[in-house]
Amino acid sequence: MAEDSPRRPRILIVEDDPGLRTQLRWTLADYDLLLAEDRASAITLFRREEPPLVILDLGLPPDRDNASEGLATLREIRALHPITKVIVATGNQERKNALEAISIGAYDFYSKPVEPDVIKVIIERAWNSYQLEEEITHLRDGLQGGKEFVGLVTAAPEMLKVVNLAQRVARSDVGVLITGESGTGKDVLARAIHSWSARNDKPFVALNCAAIPETLLESELFGHEKGAFTGAVARVHGKIELADGGTLFLDEIGDMPLPLQAKLLRFLQDKVVERIGGRKLLSVNVRIIAATNKDLVTMMREGGFREDLYYRLNEMGLIVPPLRERPGDAVLIAIYLLKKLSAAFEAPPKGFTRDALARISSYSWPGNVRELENRIKRGLVLADQGYITPEDLDLPEQGETRDVLPTLRQVREEAERRMLSRTLALTDNNIQEASKILGVSRPTLYALMKALRIKRRA
Ligand SMILES: Nc1ncnc2c1ncn2[C@@H]1O[C@H](COP(=O)(O)OP(=O)(O)OP(=O)(O)O)[C@@H](O)[C@H]1O
Numbered sequence: 514m515a516e517d518s519p520r521r522p523r524i525l526i527v528e529d530d531p532g533l534r535t536q537l538r539w540t541l542a543d544y545d546l547l548l549a550e551d552r553a554s555a556i557t558l559f560r561r562e563e564p565p566l567v568i569l570d571l572g573l574p575p576d577r578d579n580a581s582e583g584l585a586t587l588r589e590i591r592a593l594h595p596i597t598k599v600i601v602a603t604g605n606q607e608r609k610n611a612l613e614a615i616s617i618g619a620y621d622f623y624s625k626p627v628e629p630d631v632i633k634v635i636i637e638r639a640w641n642s643y644q645l646e647e648e649i650t651h652l653r654d655g656l657q658g659g660k661e662f663v664g665l666v667t668a669a670p671e672m673l674k675v676v677n678l679a680q681r682v683a684r685s686d687v688g689v690l691i692t693g694e695s696g697t698g699k700d701v702l703a704r705a706i707h708s709w710s711a712r713n714d715k716p717f718v719a720l721n722c723a724a725i726p727e728t729l730l731e732s733e734l735f736g737h738e739k740g741a742f743t744g745a746v747a748r749v750h751g752k753i754e755l756a757d758g759g760t761l762f763l764d765e766i767g768d769m770p771l772p773l774q775a776k777l778l779r780f781l782q783d784k785v786v787e788r789i790g791g792r793k794l795l796s797v798n799v800r801i802i803a804a805t806n807k808d809l810v811t812m813m814r815e816g817g818f819r820e821d822l823y824y825r826l827n828e829m830g831l832i833v834p835p836l837r838e839r840p841g842d843a844v845l846i847a848i849y850l851l852k853k854l855s856a857a858f859e860a861p862p863k864g865f866t867r868d869a870l871a872r873i874s875s876y877s878w879p880g881n882v883r884e885l886e887n888r889i890k891r892g893l894v895l896a897d898q899g900y901i902t903p904e905d906l907d908l909p910e911q912g913e914t915r916d917v918l919p920t921l922r923q924v925r926e927e928a929e930r931r932m933l934s935r936t937l938a939l940t941d942n943n944i945q946e947a948s949k950i951l952g953v954s955r956p957t958l959y960a961l962m963k964a965l966r967i968k969r970r971a
Pocket residue numbers: 664665666667693694695696697698699700701702764805806846849882883886
């Protein structure tokens with residue numbers, strides 16, 4: 514192990530009995546330990562070092578026979594750093610105190626005298642839990658750092674570029690064509706553009722061209738007068754009219770039939786609409802944002818989409834990358850969505866397990882954010898422990914890529930392993946030379962090689 518980078522957590526042991534202190538020191542010799550004997554010295558040390566784990570004897574002086582000092586220390590530690598994991602030690606007959614400690618936030622407890630195997634298991638569990646919470650806290654902080662754009666969450670440079678472009682284009686009235694796979698957030702982006710535009714106090718009207726039968730689509734867009742056709746029992750205003758002053762979002766524009774494409778183009782040129790069966794021309798001022806997951810260029814070539822309309826709509830093209838090409842976004846959006854969707858639940862899960870986050874990060878998300886949202890809804894319903902597990906999300910394991918979200922320790926070890934192997938190869942296995950290049954002593958280099966299981970190649 515490298516001398517300056519402990520792989521194991523730092524643990525503060527608060528124990529007034531010197532014998533038990535020594536016993537813990539021996540048992541936990543592999544860890545980086547801090548020792549305190551009473552509440553005051555424990556808190557001073559804790560403030561200075563902020564260790565992630567604390568082993569706390571509840572019977573501290575001056576009130577050894579009761580738990581008051583221990584519980585007060587626990588409260589203080591929790592107030593200073595709420596995610597610290599405090600493991601309390603109690604005498605055999607003090608179950609009541611242990612339970613009280615748990616109720617005010619202790620992570621776990623054990624009865625003295627300590628059993629080495631038991632305490633080690635408790636410590637490893639606590640350490641895992643600490644790291645997970647820390648990771649989530651960091652992600653949340655990232656989220657609070659201005660990465661949410663009116664319902665659109667991202668931290669991926671690929672997506673931030675698109676958002677930046679969208680923010681700039683929002684100020685003008687140019688036609689925007691958003692392309693991207695299904696479920697990537699084209700709708701969210703269109704709404705965001707509207708909210709950044711000067712039209713944001715006017716309506717945002719959306720029409721999904723694929724969801725409406727061809728025969729009804731024209732009347733949806735342009736409206737109709739009473740009696741215009743069988744079943745037209747009253748005048749209906751079209752979506753274009755309804756969006757007057759605001760933004761009309763034409764989703765799945767690639768599914769618009771050719772005759773209607775011609776009519777839409779005419780509207781874009783003249784800015785007037787005529788309801789079906791009507792005689793009046795109504796002038797309307799709308800900004801059009803269109804979206805599609807189809808390849809309009811190929812469609813144009815094959816005669817399925819009008820070229821002149823394409824250029825009108827695509828004055829500014831925005832391409833939303835699929836989720837698998839936005840590193841970090843799946844986890845970030847998952848945490849955001851969990852928080853958002855949790856509001857509807859009485860006792861929602863606290864978060865995701867480390868495994869679940871790793872699986873979310875490594876999965877390829879063919880259905881993009883929509884699939885992510887659906888799986889989180891499933892997880893919210895199925896999670897019956899404090900955290901959502903990979904099983905709750907029904908996410909398949911994905912071979913080697915499963916650990917895309919490694920721990921800091923794994924990243925460090927991997928970097929060290931690579932650097933050591935390279936240096937040893939470079940120096941032809943000369944330990945003295947290699948340790949000089951790496952800036953560590955020879956014993957440290959040997960220790961590192963042993964820890965990382967690196968052998969000298971013959
Ligand atoms: N970056 C994001 N942050 C938060 N939520 C998102 C994000 N992107 C998408 N969503 C959510 O995911 C779901 C799907 O997004 P949306 O409907 O915008 O996708 P789309 O690309 O328009 O899909 P389609 O092509 O099928 O119409 C929505 O519920 C949306 O709120």
